[in-house]
Amino acid sequence: MGKLSSVFSMRHFLVLSLALNVCLISRVVYEGENWREEEQSRALMADASQKSAHVSRSSPTPPSPSTVTSPEIKDDGERVINLDHGDPTMYERFWQQLGDMTTIVISGWQFTSYFSDAKNLCWFLEPDFSKQIIRLHKIVGNAATDNYHIVVGTGSTQLFQAALFALAPPDASEPMSVVSAAPFYSSYPSVTDFLKSGLYKWAGDAYNFNKEGPYIELVTSPNNPDGSIRQPVVNRSGGILVHDFAYFWPQYTPISSPADHDLMLFTLSKATGHAGMRLGWALVKDKEVAEKMTKFIELNTIGVSKDSQQRAAKVLQVISDSYEHVGNPKKGSPFFHFSHSLMEERWNALRSAVKQSGLFSLPDFPSGFCNFLGQPFRSQPAFAWLKCVGGIEDCGKFLNKHKILTRSGKHFGVSPEYVRVSMLDRDDSFSLFIKRLSSLRHSQSKDHEEESL
Numbered sequence: 167m168g169k170l171s172s173v174f175s176m177r178h179f180l181v182l183s184l185a186l187n188v189c190l191i192s193r194v195v196y197e198g199e200n201w202r203e204e205e206q207s208r209a210l211m212a213d214a215s216q217k218s219a220h221v222s223r224s225s226p227t228p229p230s231p232s233t234v235t236s237p238e239i240k241d242d243g244e245r246v247i248n249l250d251h252g253d254p255t256m257y258e259r260f261w262q263q264l265g266d267m268t269t270i271v272i273s274g275w276q277f278t279s280y281f282s283d284a285k286n287l288c289w290f291l292e293p294d295f296s297k298q299i300i301r302l303h304k305i306v307g308n309a310a311t312d313n314y315h316i317v318v319g320t321g322s323t324q325l326f327q328a329a330l331f332a333l334a335p336p337d338a339s340e341p342m343s344v345v346s347a348a349p350f351y352s353s354y355p356s357v358t359d360f361l362k363s364g365l366y367k368w369a370g371d372a373y374n375f376n377k378e379g380p381y382i383e384l385v386t387s388p389n390n391p392d393g394s395i396r397q398p399v400v401n402r403s404g405g406i407l408v409h410d411f412a413y414f415w416p417q418y419t420p421i422s423s424p425a426d427h428d429l430m431l432f433t434l435s436k437a438t439g440h441a442g443m444r445l446g447w448a449l450v451k452d453k454e455v456a457e458k459m460t461k462f463i464e465l466n467t468i469g470v471s472k473d474s475q476q477r478a479a480k481v482l483q484v485i486s487d488s489y490e491h492v493g494n495p496k497k498g499s500p501f502f503h504f505s506h507s508l509m510e511e512r513w514n515a516l517r518s519a520v521k522q523s524g525l526f527s528l529p530d531f532p533s534g535f536c537n538f539l540g541q542p543f544r545s546q547p548a549f550a551w552l553k554c555v556g557g558i559e560d561c562g563k564f565l566n567k568h569k570i571l572t573r574s575g576k577h578f579g580v581s582p583e584y585v586r587v588s589m590l591d592r593d594d595s596f597s598l599f600i601k602r603l604s605s606l607r608h609s610q611s612k613d614h615e616e617e618s619l
Contacts, residue, residue, distance in 0.1 A: 168331075240595050241338045247587040247599050248571045252390075252548060253387055257439025260504055262480075270480050277472040287453065288460045290469030291318045298482035299447055303424070306502070306538050307490050308414050310426040314449040315456035318470050319463055322412060322433035322446035323357060327449065328466075330358065332458035333382055333406050334365035343369035343377055346384040347399045349392050351410070352586075354384060367571040372399040380404040381559055383447055388413045391578050391586035392529055393547030395419070399482035404586070412436045417505035419545045420536035428452065436548060438481055438501070443474045506539060512596060516550055519604035526561075526603075527553045550587040561585045568602060 261268065282292045296316050303309045319325035334342040334439055344358050346409055348371040358368040372383055383405055387396040390413065409427045413419065415437050430449045435441035450456040463470065476505030488500035499507065520526045531545040552572070554561035560582045562574035589596070 169410070190223075196504065199247075219484055227581075239594065239601055241598055241601050241605075242570065243600065243602070246569045246571060247595055249591055249599060250571045250573050250586050252436070252590055254435055254441055254548075254590040255441040255506065256596070257505065257593045258592065260501065261439070264484070265573070268477075268484050270476055271474065272536070277476075280469055281559045282469075282475075287315055287456055288317045290463070290472075291316060292472055292475035292479065295475040295479040295482075298479045298486065299484050302482050306416060306421060307485055308416075308421045308538075309411065309430060309432070309449060310424045311449060314451055315453060317450055317456055317463070318460045318475065319446045319448065319459075319466060320470055321444045322410070322431045322448075323449045324463060324466065325431050325446050325459070326357060326408070326410070327361070328462040329455075330363075330366050330382065330433070331462040332455045333429075334363075334410070336365065338380075340577070341365060341367040343367065343375065343379070343381040344384065345369045345372040345375045345381060345400065346386065347372040347396065349389070349575065349584070350384070350579055351386055352573060353389045354576040356363050361388070373401055377460050380406070382406050382408060384408050384410060386410040386412070388419045388545060388547055391547065391549050391573070391584075392551035393418075393531065393545050394529070395545070403531050412514040413548055414534055416502045416538045417509050418547055420534035420543060421538045422534055422536070429455065434478055434481075438478075438485065439505075440478065440481060445470070445474050445478050445480055502538070506546075508545075509548075509589065510543070513546040515600050516589070519600045522604040525554060525556055525558065525606050527546060527555055546589075548588070548590055551588055552586060552587050553584050559583060569608065569609040570599060570602060 172232050174600050180559075181261060184397040227512060234469045282288065282290050284507045285291075285514065291476055294334055295318065299316060300311045303311050317325065317328070319328060328374075330344065332451055341364055344354075344366050345368075346354050350371070353366045355370075358366065366382065369377065369381070375381065381402075381404065383400050385396050385398055385407055387409065388394065389396050390410075393413075398405070407427060407429070409425065409430045411425060411430050412433045413436055414421070414425065414432075419438075428451045430450070431446065434443055435446075448456075450459065485501045489502075517528060529551055533544045534541050535542045552561065560574070562582060565572055572585035572587050573583050575586070578584070578586065587599075591599075
């Protein structure tokens with residue numbers, strides 16, 4: 167009996183073991199199939215994503231600037247419209263419709279070295295990017311490049327800090343004053359004082375600056391936030407000028423002659439809309455200043471991304487090729503003509519909405535002749551400097567109540583009656599903004615006043 171029980175138990179054990187092994191093998195096969203299916207799904211999703219993000223080069227849709235004439239957009243008043251930042255997503259449509267014209271392939275073995283050109287003053291500046299910068303400036307005619315040194319930076323913000331470092335004397339008894347005329351770019355004060363440098367410090371509105379001694383004046387033209395064409399304000403001995411030309415391009419303002427100042431800053435984000443590449447460049451006359459700026463960037467980030475510079479070089483090349491008719495470019499408006507028409511359309515729509523509402527006002531800009539486009543036009547800045555009227559003291563707060571996010575004038579050194587509104591958002595956001603702004607009436611401003619009491 168005991169033997170039979172033992173045999174029976176052993177048989178059961180063997181059967182159980184066999185069953186477990188069969189189950190385990192089935193599970194492995196099943197999970198393997200699932201894994202393959204998941205990988206295939208991911209591949210399909212990635213492929214679909216790429217197809218949705220890029221239009222085929224063989225049959226692109228010619229870029230069209232039309233945006234506010236799109237089908238009627240419904241607005242239930244619940245969607246938040248964020249126009250606080252100058253994120254240039256407006257340009258996405260143009261580049262998407264060009265397909266893979268700006269596509270480059272970077273192999274894994276490329277750009278392993280820190281150095282781009284060890285013999286160049288700015289040793290991390292990619293030669294092709296430098297070539298395309300010079301080429302584009304000559305075509306557009308907005309900046310002189312002969313006898314200038316080019317310094318590349320991670321956006322113009324890094325170049326701004328590098329310029330302050332290079333221009334401030336290292337052995338001064340006190341920090342050098344940095345000023346800009348109000349309304350000034352809202353980031354100037356915070357960026358200037360962020361490092362708490364003993365070399366320089368923010369000294370406020372250039373109109374109110376009366377301190378003796380050397381100073382640095384930041385001249386942004388066209389100005390951020392109000393779009394005005396700027397000249398130096400302080401005009402005293404011992405002053406050094408830094409010209410910020412982020413918006414000195416023909417989609418925003420007439421180009422009448424090349425700028426040729428000692429130190430000029432440019433950024434890819436507002437020139438072509440490629441903010442994510444994080445690239446800017448400085449045109450610097452003085453070799454010693456350019457060397458010090460290069461040293462700052464070397465110590466700060468050990469150079470600038472080569473991948474981004476190669477992408478940017480291709481983008482600038484495509485723009486320049488379209489104006490020099492190289493390589494049989496595609497039909498459709500070239501970049502600056504497209505973006506100029508789009509900005510013109512958006513400004514016309516905004517002025518119409520402001521007039522219809524009656525609660526706001528906008529600056530008037532003089533007309534000037536643009537040598538590049540061959541026509542006169544009024545400035546059409548990247549930002550609208552909107553002022554609330556009719557007793558609304560805090561324009562940002564009023565618009566925020568209607569779920570329109572803007573940047574208050576107090577951040578630019580002026581009254582909160584003003585707000586800065588980005589004109590560079592995507593088509594649907596901008597169209598919705600125009601619709602909602604035009605619907606605001608005087609009665610709503612009275613309700614806002616009563617709630618504020």
